Amino acid sequence: MKSNHKGGIAFMKEKNKRCVLRCVKEEGPISRSEVADQLQLSKPTVSALVEELLQENWLKEVGPGSASLAGGRKPIQLLFNSKAAxxxxxxxxxxxxxxxxxxxxxxxxxxxxxxxxxxxxxxxxxxxxxxxxxxxxxxxxxxxxxxxxxxxxxxxxxxxx
Missing domain, CATH: 3.30.420.40 (ATPase, nucleotide binding domain)
Known part of the structure; x- marks a missing residue:
């Protein structure tokens, strides 16, 4: 029996999207990078899912957090949007x-x-x-x-x- 590869990908994407949303709801404010680390997902995957959740109004950006010890840009923090519905x-x-x-x-x-x-x-x-x-x-x-x-x-x- 042949598995539906596209269905499997869509299922995993939806599952990961829900995990990202749950992580931000429970841990927010939190950066994309911290979400990726906690969920052991790639940063590009998390960024793509976060963008979808932002467009769907489930998440909101709340401003920069603190820079890492190595310096660099301050990460944008994410929060769950409890007013989405x-x-x-x-x-x-x-x-x-x-x-x-x-x-x-x-x-x-x-x-x-x-x-x-x-x-x-x-x-x-x-x-x-x-x-x-x-x-x-x-x-x-x-x-x-x-x-x-x-x-x-x-x-x-x-x-x-």
């Missing part, structure tokens, strides 16, 4: 529904709540209205939202993740 969380309890919008660092930007004890059809319409209200309150567009998750244990009690 946002997430909506919904907590459906026995007495109320709470909805909120967070950035990718988990900072809550806006939250609202309403009673649960309404008809299911009305519940969904009310939830939709509240999410639209949150978007307006934060000046975000639906395209800014990466995803939405709900939490409901069926009894109105808080469950743990």
């Amino acid at each position: 946002y997430v909506i969380g919904i907590d459906m309890g026995g007495t109320k529904v709470r909805a909120g919008i967070c950035d990718l660092d988990g900072h809550l930007l806006a939250v609202n709540e309403f009673p649960t004890q309404i008809q299911k059809k009305t519940l969904l319409e009310t939830l939709k209205h509240n999410v639209e209200k949150l978007l307006k309150q934060t000046s975000l567009q639906p395209a800014d939202i990466l995803g939405m998750g709900t939490r409901n244990d069926g009894c109105g009690k808080r469950s743990s993740y």
Whole structure:
């Protein structure tokens, strides 16, 4: 059976891109060279992946770090852009529904709540209205939202993740 070489390359590129993003998120501010060293990837590979992540707005450059002991140019530092997208969380309890919008660092930007004890059809319409209200309150567009998750244990009690 013949392997799809192009598919393998695309898979590795995507995997490396995710590793670079995770490294910058966890270690930032960090230089491209430090990312390459930590991930044991070539500097040209890291630079190409960082350029893509910068264009996609997942990373941002924050200015020069300190020069190495050998001197030379100060490296540009990279940070994860927690404002690249946002997430909506919904907590459906026995007495109320709470909805909120967070950035990718988990900072809550806006939250609202309403009673649960309404008809299911009305519940969904009310939830939709509240999410639209949150978007307006934060000046975000639906395209800014990466995803939405709900939490409901069926009894109105808080469950743990």
